[in-house]
Amino acid sequence: MGTAYNSITFNQAKCDGCGDCMRACAQAKAGSEDLIHARIQILAREDAPVELAMCRQCGDPKCVSNCPAGALNKNPESGVIDWDANKCVNCLLCTVGCAYGGITFDAAVGHVSKCDGCDGDPACVKVCPTGALEYSTAGSLYRRISEREDLFVPGLSACQGCNSELLIRHTLRNVGSNVVVATPPGCIPGMGTVGYNGRTGTKVPVFHPLLTNTASMLAGLKKQYNRLGRDVTMLALAGDGGVGDVGFQSLSGAAERNEQQLFLCVDNEGYMNTGMQSSGSTPAGSWTSTTPVGEAMQGKRTDAKNMAKIMMMHNCEYVATASLAFMDDYYEKLDKALEASRRGFAYLHVYAPCPTGWRFPASDTIEVCRKQVETNFVTLWDFTPEQGLRFTRSVERPAPISVYLKQIGKYKHLDQAQVDHLQRRVEDQVRSLQAFTHMSAAG
Amino acid sequence: MNASKYLIVGSSHAALEAARAIRMQDDAGSITLISRDTHAPYSPTVLPYVVSGRSSADRVSLRTPDYFQAEAINRVTGQALTRLLPAEQAVELEDGQRWHYEKLLLATGATPVIPPVPGLDRIDYRVLRTLDDAIALRDAAGKAANAVVLGAGLVGMHGAENLAEAGIAVSVVEMQSQVLPGYFDAQAAELIRAAFDRQGVTMKMGRRAQRVEPQADGCRVHLDNGEVLNADLLLVGTGVRPVTDYCQGSGLDLDQGILVDDHMATNLPNIWAAGDVAQARDFYSDAKVVTGILPDAVEQGRIAGMAMVEDPALQPYRGGVPINTYTFYGQQAISVGISDTADTAAQVAVDFDAERGYFQKIILKDGRLQGISAINAALDPGILWQLILRRTDLSEVKAEFLAQPLETGRRLMSDTWR
Numbered sequence A: 001m002g003t004a005y006n007s008i009t010f011n012q013a014k015c016d017g018c019g020d021c022m023r024a025c026a027q028a029k030a031g032s033e034d035l036i037h038a039r040i041q042i043l044a045r046e047d048a049p050v051e052l053a054m055c056r057q058c059g060d061p062k063c064v065s066n067c068p069a070g071a072l073n074k075n076p077e078s079g080v081i082d083w084d085a086n087k088c089v090n091c092l093l094c095t096v097g098c099a100y101g102g103i104t105f106d107a108a109v110g111h112v113s114k115c116d117g118c119d120g121d122p123a124c125v126k127v128c129p130t131g132a133l134e135y136s137t138a139g140s141l142y143r144r145i146s147e148r149e150d151l152f153v154p155g156l157s158a159c160q161g162c163n164s165e166l167l168i169r170h171t172l173r174n175v176g177s178n179v180v181v182a183t184p185p186g187c188i189p190g191m192g193t194v195g196y197n198g199r200t201g202t203k204v205p206v207f208h209p210l211l212t213n214t215a216s217m218l219a220g221l222k223k224q225y226n227r228l229g230r231d232v233t234m235l236a237l238a239g240d241g242g243v244g245d246v247g248f249q250s251l252s253g254a255a256e257r258n259e260q261q262l263f264l265c266v267d268n269e270g271y272m273n274t275g276m277q278s279s280g281s282t283p284a285g286s287w288t289s290t291t292p293v294g295e296a297m298q299g300k301r302t303d304a305k306n307m308a309k310i311m312m313m314h315n316c317e318y319v320a321t322a323s324l325a326f327m328d329d330y331y332e333k334l335d336k337a338l339e340a341s342r343r344g345f346a347y348l349h350v351y352a353p354c355p356t357g358w359r360f361p362a363s364d365t366i367e368v369c370r371k372q373v374e375t376n377f378v379t380l381w382d383f384t385p386e387q388g389l390r391f392t393r394s395v396e397r398p399a400p401i402s403v404y405l406k407q408i409g410k411y412k413h414l415d416q417a418q419v420d421h422l423q424r425r426v427e428d429q430v431r432s433l434q435a436f437t438h439m440s441a442a443g
Numbered sequence B: 001m002n003a004s005k006y007l008i009v010g011s012s013h014a015a016l017e018a019a020r021a022i023r024m025q026d027d028a029g030s031i032t033l034i035s036r037d038t039h040a041p042y043s044p045t046v047l048p049y050v051v052s053g054r055s056s057a058d059r060v061s062l063r064t065p066d067y068f069q070a071e072a073i074n075r076v077t078g079q080a081l082t083r084l085l086p087a088e089q090a091v092e093l094e095d096g097q098r099w100h101y102e103k104l105l106l107a108t109g110a111t112p113v114i115p116p117v118p119g120l121d122r123i124d125y126r127v128l129r130t131l132d133d134a135i136a137l138r139d140a141a142g143k144a145a146n147a148v149v150l151g152a153g154l155v156g157m158h159g160a161e162n163l164a165e166a167g168i169a170v171s172v173v174e175m176q177s178q179v180l181p182g183y184f185d186a187q188a189a190e191l192i193r194a195a196f197d198r199q200g201v202t203m204k205m206g207r208r209a210q211r212v213e214p215q216a217d218g219c220r221v222h223l224d225n226g227e228v229l230n231a232d233l234l235l236v237g238t239g240v241r242p243v244t245d246y247c248q249g250s251g252l253d254l255d256q257g258i259l260v261d262d263h264m265a266t267n268l269p270n271i272w273a274a275g276d277v278a279q280a281r282d283f284y285s286d287a288k289v290v291t292g293i294l295p296d297a298v299e300q301g302r303i304a305g306m307a308m309v310e311d312p313a314l315q316p317y318r319g320g321v322p323i324n325t326y327t328f329y330g331q332q333a334i335s336v337g338i339s340d341t342a343d344t345a346a347q348v349a350v351d352f353d354a355e356r357g358y359f360q361k362i363i364l365k366d367g368r369l370q371g372i373s374a375i376n377a378a379l380d381p382g383i384l385w386q387l388i389l390r391r392t393d394l395s396e397v398k399a400e401f402l403a404q405p406l407e408t409g410r411r412l413m414s415d416t417w418r
């Protein structure tokens, strides 16, 4: 089992490039005001986000592999890559291994230097005035969320290993109680969020619109609250059918009118709670109960549509994709989406692999999520009209799609031509999205 | 017969990295490392520092004994591989013992090339590739007064500096007109050579040793211009060649080294090769090359290990790029990619200041970085290597990159990695 280590995290959006971190580091590590000694280097430039060069304390550190003297080691206790001055021979081969500028030759002291985490109390984090630098573990992120109230009742009846339950509980914890939730027909009301026996499954107002009118109902509610002078968040938790198929016209209309709401699509690639029928989000080749595998047919014949991209073309205030294997990324986007929904329409598309409908073990849900992203089957990005599209995780060097497909029962029958087709489709999607990274103002 | 699921021959960078990659995916399959060396694993790169005394033989091991225990990796030491028996999926060692494998990695590295200089075979010369070589050289240096070093490559240059620092009068004889060819152009090489000159090392550039003559207390080296150098210590550093003697009759495709594909697989089933012994795709051409550098041995070792264990995250090898970081007399020389070009379509920017001993040369083509070499300039070689491998388009930031390669490189990398 791996261990989670504390590490210094950098939130680019919060950094204003003040440089206090560098000054604190140079002071702590060299007793100097010369920033050349800082082991954290921020790269600020006008009109561009601040970038960062520092040791990432990699889990699979190439500086260590490249060291001929055994002078670098990943400390199993602290997770820090320790540098041993007594063994270092100054050959600089470690610097060849690092793609982050995290270990560099410091000419003033005559040897390489790198971040050592200040023994668990990093000087840079303490002085960061904007909170862009934090010292945390992936686990502490969850702890922070779990301190907030769970606004769903215990005992929702989702299937074992359900991604959507995890997602909606985390989401509402973050959104808070000043909200009206709409859950159109699908797994989310199906698992009991709209309630049993006259009681709701949430601790906040929730209602069950039709598949067709979710966005318009939320729009009407929001207008009424606005009229009353109350600032209440409108949140839709909808499945991919309620978003991209029958729900689409009201969704598109609300986006076009820039209604103030946050529309969250939980995409499990089909109508899973009514018996696993195919939807517009079902990828080609998938087995579903309406796209069977037999003599005449080998799963779905047409490709899925890319709803997030379609919503981006509405030029919404905010559009993003997310995966539960990358929670920190999701939380960041959720915050941005909430903020944007005060101004207008925000859309989040979260991919939600379904153990029951897709046929994989319930314990593998997060791993399936991760492989979706690592193969570029799912890409993580966000969009605002000012910023254009920005990948929040690199799409370079993806794993082959077969790595993802082979985990999942609904793809078990695929022949090589179908796998090749999906691989091509993935590559086309990435290329198409990459084109949007170059345009800053869409629409 | 002994058997190991993964059999790895060699126990240096390529071998150790492969073992690590295998254990990431397969925590149970048996792994055995075979090495002809008896010491704990070490790197040839550290040896000049053992000679100089900056490091020592007991401090250079790359893994602790605990590591092999914890990772359940077997070791067989002091046994050279002598024969491959691919039909039986087995190998034979020096003492006749045989090992059966499911997957075999050949990571036997390289060994010094001894030039055909008449008389050399009758001299007790030194080389520098193994820890025993380093200890012998260090001991010899303790007794010597005059040394001749053949070759101004990395081994020769490191050796010459070590010997000169030990108070010995040193001459370096190099056939080519410059030091460290392949990593630095003539102008940069001249800066390095001049530093050696200043330290009193005699640099005989463009000279060939024609014959060597034994003497009671050492030897005499006759150069092609008639000059004669007396030496009580002769260090031969004229290059290396892959260790492939055991491949005889096995059917393995060889050229200079063992030919491999982009997964480090050889032409024979279940046999891979990586590191200094392997000849793999060049980054710049269609040729296959032996790169002979440590970072590549690591890279290739990891790819081979991942291929052997069928790690789905395996990415094919992107091609060999010459890289070196070279410290001499407290100065830093760095070279990533090509250092010279005859290509007229390439853009070459040189920044040179002999006074400060500063040099920086950037070669771009079609907006992409081809190579950068520098002396006493602050750069991140790892970032530059990635910019080359990824063929990152620098057209939009070209002026900035040429003016500030360190900051621009960091910014680009941070942006792609975030």
Ligand SMILES: Cc1cc2nc3c(=O)[nH]c(=O)nc-3n(C[C@H](O)[C@H](O)[C@H](O)COP(=O)(O)OP(=O)(O)OC[C@H]3O[C@@H](n4cnc5c(N)ncnc54)[C@H](O)[C@@H]3O)c2cc1C
Pocket: A091, A093, B009, B010, B011, B012, B013, B014, B015, B034, B035, B036, B037, B043, B044, B045, B046, B047, B048, B079, B080, B081, B082, B107, B108, B109, B110, B128, B129, B154, B155, B158, B243, B246, B274, B275, B276, B277, B292, B293, B294, B295, B297, B323, B324, B325, B326
């Ligand atoms: C003095 C010196 C300085 C160097 N400096 C640099 C530098 O600055 N930068 C750089 O990038 N590179 C440098 N190098 C090169 C670098 O050390 C090699 O590229 C690297 O060590 C290659 O690793 P490898 O695992 O492929 O092979 P090696 O390190 O050569 O290891 C080969 C292994 O195989 C074993 N072996 C060999 N034959 C047999 C056999 N028949 N049977 C069983 N075992 C066998 C050996 O015992 C050893 O364990 C230098 C090399 C030397 C000698």
